[in-house]
Amino acid sequence: MLMASVETNSDSLDVTQVINQQIITKIKYLRRFNDAISSHRDREIYQLLDNQRYAKEIEHREQQPNDKGVMNLVDDLADQLSNYLSENLIKYLGKTYPFFYYEEYQTGHYRIYFGNWWDRRQFGELDVLNVRFSFDQTEYDKLRTAFELARDNKRYNSERISKISSENDRLQDLIDHQREREERKEALQEQLKEISSRSGIWESSRNKESRQELVEQLQKLEDQEEEFRNAAQTIKDNERVVLSLSKENTILSYEQKSIIDTFGSFEDFELANRNLYANYLASLNESEGKQVDDDEQ
Structure with a gap:
């Protein structure tokens, strides 16, 4: 056989x-x-x-x-190896990225938080085995945009805050002039009543135009009155939004300062991220980096 x-x-x-x-x-x-x-x-x-x-x-x-x-x-040991290797990696990151903080939410899995200030942002996760950051793309894009706007001395939410503030000013004006609208409404209704009393079967075009104009003015006042009824609550809601946007601006400014203080620019921060694997392994003891003989590979 x-x-x-x-x-x-x-x-x-x-x-x-x-x-x-x-x-x-x-x-x-x-x-x-x-x-x-x-x-x-x-x-x-x-x-x-x-x-x-x-x-x-x-x-x-x-x-x-x-x-x-x-x-x-x-x-099948990925989680345990990640936990094991995280010790030295997080020590290294604590020096090179002093503004990042980490939470192990399950064995070998780490959330990244930006800063130690109140209301800090969860910024993604740390991939220990691949020595890289897996940033939350939405949060990362906010930071990138904040840096871009800063070149023109603008802040991330400044435009939205300005629009909401203008809207609140308009609503407050409705509240402040509610009595004047009531008086104007009464006057227009009297004029409309007078014109209607003069109209007959053969109503003149001028009379029709005057009556239509009065109707439109009354409708505009009614629309404003409808807005007025909800204006106070809308202003409060808008103020809460502005407060939230202002807080986000503040947090982004903290993040920008942290990156500038550490890396000098956002571009250098991104470069460091791309080179993290090589830079970290180069920082480890040379005794750990000995090459393997061909027959051991």
Whole structure:
């Protein structure tokens, strides 16, 4: 009976040998991983998790594929590894991004908060295994826009606040002149009554125009009166909105100042974010960054 075999590089290898070799490779990987964990060699752990990225961003070598056959051996430990690796990463981020704060809401998962002030914003999540920020896009876009507006000495919500304030001024004017409207309404009604009493079957076009004009003026006053009935409540509602928008402006100004004080500009902040993986791994001890011999990969 012929033994099953596979062809690899034109050499016939026994299936058992192939299996054994794969097992040895996996065991080597897991042993090395375990050793790195035991010694807290975080840089080496990141290399083992994504050798392709490590080779490109740290060693500046291209065409270094990941061995999925061994790297997926620790996939089910992602949360635990994230928790383990977060210790040194968050210490590093505390110095380089002093305005970010983190909350582990479940094992290995971290929310990012911008600042330690009242009503601070939740700004996204920290992806520990990939050493990157996953920012909340809506909140991030607000910050980006705030920086863009600042170039023209504008604030994020200034235009909306101005429009709402103008609307409140108009509504307050309705409240202040309610008596005058009542008097005007009575006068118009008297004029309309007088014109109507003069109209007959053959009403003149001039009389019709005058009557129509009075009707339109009365309707305008009625519309204003309808607004007046809700004006006080609308003003209160608008004031609450303005307060909320003003608070958001204040928080955004805190965030802008934090970034400028730390990085100098929003552009440099974004550059640091893009280079976070390389910068962080470069900051780890050189003993953690030793390269692996070809026969160990």
